[in-house]
Each structure stands twice: as C-alpha cells, then as structure tokens.
Amino acid sequence: MTSIRSVVQGVGSYLPKRVMTNEELSQMVDTSDEWIRERSGITQRHIAADDEYTSDLATAAALKAIENAGLSPQDINLIIVATTTPDLTFPSTATIVQEKLGIRDGAAFDIQAVCSGFIYAMHVADSMMKSGLYEHILVIGAETFSRILDWTDRTTCVLFGDGAGAMVLKRAEGGEQGVLNNFIRSDGRHCDLLYVDGGPSRTQTVGKVRMVGKQVFRYAVKDIAGAMRTCVEQAGLDIQEVNWMVPHQANQRILDGVGRQLGLKSEQVISTVALHANTSAASVPLAFDVAVKDGRIKRGDLTLLEAFGGGFTWGATLLRY
Numbered sequence: 342m343t344s345i346r347s348v349v350q351g352v353g354s355y356l357p358k359r360v361m362t363n364e365e366l367s368q369m370v371d372t373s374d375e376w377i378r379e380r381s382g383i384t385q386r387h388i389a390a391d392d393e394y395t396s397d398l399a400t401a402a403a404l405k406a407i408e409n410a411g412l413s414p415q416d417i418n419l420i421i422v423a424t425t426t427p428d429l430t431f432p433s434t435a436t437i438v439q440e441k442l443g444i445r446d447g448a449a450f451d452i453q454a455v456c457s458g459f460i461y462a463m464h465v466a467d468s469m470m471k472s473g474l475y476e477h478i479l480v481i482g483a484e485t486f487s488r489i490l491d492w493t494d495r496t497t498c499v500l501f502g503d504g505a506g507a508m509v510l511k512r513a514e515g516g517e518q519g520v521l522n523n524f525i526r527s528d529g530r531h532c533d534l535l536y537v538d539g540g541p542s543r544t545q546t547v548g549k550v551r552m553v554g555k556q557v558f559r560y561a562v563k564d565i566a567g568a569m570r571t572c573v574e575q576a577g578l579d580i581q582e583v584n585w586m587v588p589h590q591a592n593q594r595i596l597d598g599v600g601r602q603l604g605l606k607s608e609q610v611i612s613t614v615a616l617h618a619n620t621s622a623a624s625v626p627l628a629f630d631v632a633v634k635d636g637r638i639k640r641g642d643l644t645l646l647e648a649f650g651g652g653f654t655w656g657a658t659l660l661r662y
C-alpha cells in the first residue's frame with residue numbers, strides 16, 4: 342500500500358450575485374414560501390447571469406481555493422471538474438477552466454455523476470494522487486442547474502440553484518491529515534426516477550430535469566446512511582469519531598434523517614441548503630468552504646462528505662482536514 346495522502350491544502354467557493362427568493366418563485370409557479378420551506382428547508386437560491394457560464398463559476402471558486410492554498414495556478418498539475426451542466430457538450434468544462442486559469446501544463450477532464458459528482462471526483466483525484474504522478478490536484482464542483490430546470494414545473498424548479506466549490510489537494514507522504522477513504526456506488530435501475538429528458542444522442546437538445554421526488558427521498562436516506570457507515574468502517578474508524586458531516590444539500594429533511602440514523606448531533610451536520618438550495622455537484626465543496634471559513638471545521642477535524650444523485654449514484658469521502 343502506498344503511503345501517499347491527498348491533503349486538502351485550500352478551499353474556495355463562488356455564488357452568482359443574483360438571489361431568487363421563494364417569494365419571487367411563487368410569482369412564477371403555483372407554490373409558496375411556506376411549502377418550499379416546510380418540505381425542503383430552502384429559502385432562496387443563487388442564479389447565474391445570462392452571460393455567466395459553469396466555467397466562470399468554477400474558475401472563480403478555483404482561484405479562491407488556489408489562493409487559500411498559498412499557491413499559484415501554475416502549481417496545479419491536474420484539474421477535475423464535476424458537473425452536469427457543462428458550458429458545451431464538448432470540450433470539457435475542465436479544459437475551459439484550465440484556459441481561464443492560464444495553466445499551460447498538466448491535464449484536465451470532467452466527471453459526470455450528477456449530484457454525487459464531487460464525491461466521484463474526490464475518489465478519482467485521490468486515486469490519481471496515489472499514482473505519485475501529481476503534486477497538486479484541483480477538484481471542482483460547478484453547476485448552472487438553473488439552465489436545465491423547467492421553470493413551469495413546481496415539483497423541481499423550487500429545489501435547485503447555481504454555484505461552485507473547489508478544493509486543492511496536495512500530495513503528502515503519510516501523516517495523519519488528508520483523504521482517509523472513499524466509497525462510491527451506483528444503481529442504474531433507477532435511471533428513470535431522476536433524469537434530464539434530453540441529450541446530444543437521443544434528442545439533440547439539452548433537456549430539462551425530471552424527478553419522482555418521493556422515491557428519490559426514500560432511497561437517498563437509506564443509501565447515504567449506508568455509504569457513510571461503510572466509508573468510516575473501511576477506514577477502521579467509528580462514526581462517533583467523526584467531527585463533521587458535510588452532506589449534499591438536497592433537502593433539510595434528508596440531512597436530518599441521515600444525521601439521526603447515524604447518531605450525529607444536528608450541530609455536526611453542515612447545512613447550507615436554506616441559502617444555496619441544491620447546487621448538485623457544487624453543494625458539498627460549497628458547504629465545506631462555508632464551514633471552514635466560519636471556523637467550524639478546523640485543521641485535524643475528521644470530516645465525512647456525502648452525496649446522492651441521479652443514476653442513482655451515491656458515495657462518501659472521509660478526510661482529516
């Protein structure tokens with residue numbers, strides 16, 4: 342076994358300026374602030390400007406993470422962007438970010454695992470770090486989910502928002518800090534419970550989000566709790582040793598349900614869903630950044646990230662910050 346560890350050297354995030362409140366949404370579709378708050382915990386979401394693309398959000402978050410790491414863009418050897426809302430069908434958003442950061446070296450590619458994208462990207466980044474070929478890997482979750490919402494469908498459009506979060510991983514030899522374990526899963530039998538009804542091959546359109554919310558909810562709580570337990574057990578640790586849970590911000594009721602199942606206190610569960618809504622692959626690094634910057638997550642804290650999304654895909658990452 343290699344002793345190489347991926348240490349989170351820097352974190353950063355970015356939210357578009359425009360805020361859309363529940364009140365504003367209720368002028369557009371038959372919904373209410375009360376319904377949205379009660380069912381999801383969401384009060385507002387950020388929406389990208391028309392000329393603001395996923396790569397712009399990703400680049401803004403990346404620059405903050407690189408600065409926070411005390412590095413310059415030229416120190417980055419590999420960029421992985423988790424997104425479901427790329428600027429274009431190709432090239433990858435990661436290569437566009439590479440260009441915007443002025444990086445002329447290394448490699449860049451996207452990962453598509455919908456809301457679990459950041460966890461999948463962490464697993465890939467950590468595995469590639471362990472190859473010994475990379476020194477600094479930039480992992481980004483970035484979405485302009487507002488672009489694939491059906492703004493006439495109240496069952497989906499109230500739940501999502503735009504944003505980006507980034508981490509710079511640094512190669513370390515041994516030590517206590519860094520990614521301790523990753524666990525990812527998928528089950529393609531549930532493709533039709535959460536999907537987009539368009540794509541280059543099938544419809545030559547981008548498509549809109551469709552979701553059977555109740556079913557998604559049911560699987561999410563069970564699968565996330567299972568993934569988190571497995572991820573911690575495989576690392577030879579106990580869930581009670583975990584200081585912080587940084588969940589995918591889909592719904593406050595899912596966060597509460599998972600936290601309860603695992604016996605975590607509600608203060609240990611980082612929640613940004615009220616202000617950010619569900620930003621898909623961006624939600625975990627966004628929430629992580631918020632909790633680092635407000636001083637809750639400190640160096641040395643054992644932190645468990647988790648996500649669940651379309652596919653279904655789900656997973657968890659255990660790290661010591």
Ligand code: ACO
Pocket residue numbers: 371372373376377380381455456457495496497499535554555556557558561591592595619621649650651
């Ligand atoms: N405003 C007002 N009423 C609404 C709205 C709305 N925005 N949306 C639905 N309703 C109505 C429904 O039509 C239904 O009315 P009816 O009883 O007359 O038929 C009623 O409210 C209840 O609807 P439910 O779907 O049963 O509501 P539920 O309590 O299940 O909450 C929700 C819905 C919030 C979507 C919930 O199921 C959920 O959060 N599911 C999980 C979503 C999720 O986690 N997604 C994560 C992955 S996202 C990704 O990967 C891209």
